[in-house]
Amino acid sequence: MPIVEITLIEGYDDDTKRRLTKALHQAVQSVIAAPDEGVTIVAREVPPANYRRGATDKIPGPPLPDAVDVVRQFLERMEARDLEGAKALTADGFEMVFPGGCRFTTFQQLIDWAGPRYRWVTKRFERFDATPAEDGMAVTCSGTLYGEWPDGTAFEGIRYADWFLLKGGKILRQHVWNDLAETARSG
Numbered sequence: 001m002p003i004v005e006i007t008l009i010e011g012y013d014d015d016t017k018r019r020l021t022k023a024l025h026q027a028v029q030s031v032i033a034a035p036d037e038g039v040t041i042v043a044r045e046v047p048p049a050n051y052r053r054g055a056t057d058k059i060p061g062p063p064l065p066d067a068v069d070v071v072r073q074f075l076e077r078m079e080a081r082d083l084e085g086a087k088a089l090t091a092d093g094f095e096m097v098f099p100g101g102c103r104f105t106t107f108q109q110l111i112d113w114a115g116p117r118y119r120w121v122t123k124r125f126e127r128f129d130a131t132p133a134e135d136g137m138a139v140t141c142s143g144t145l146y147g148e149w150p151d152g153t154a155f156e157g158i159r160y161a162d163w164f165l166l167k168g169g170k171i172l173r174q175h176v177w178n179d180l181a182e183t184a185r186s187g
């Protein structure tokens with residue numbers, strides 16, 4: 001069974017090392033049919049004085065925030081209408097794509113578009129999945145929506161899936177899929 005070894009410069013906190021070894025474990029299992037107990041990950045640390053590259057001493061690079069935590073915070077801030085707080089979690093060039101291919105680069109554009117569709121909407125999170133992507137970190141969040149239609153009628157149990165691309169710990173893209181339109185037509 002596979003053994004993966006990684007060498008780190010001393011200085012990373014335990015949470016960062018756990019996240020890294022978990023990601024390596026998952027990477028192995030995405031390619032090799034190995035049970036959990038068959039995958040070994042070994043993280044070795046060396047003092048900064050013992051690590052040189054390009055004839056210069058190196059220091060550890062800063063760890064990125066957990067991608068799922070960033071997405072969860074973003075969604076919670078959006079629901080609370082803490083738009084400045086949500087914006088702080090986005091990268092330059094941030095874009096949202098909603099059902100029907102509607103593209104937005106500002107939260108005000110989204111609010112204006114959503115206004116005639118519902119009074120308010122909230123997400124019940126059922127699952128978050130994170131995976132490395134060639135151009136960053138991808139996070140999918142799925143669950144159900146509940147809220148009120150423009151006439152004040154309540155709705156709930158409407159499926160959704162949001163896909164996020166993070167680059168450098170910030171959200172660059174959000175793609176949203178849900179059954180709101182289908183439910184509105186049938187209701």
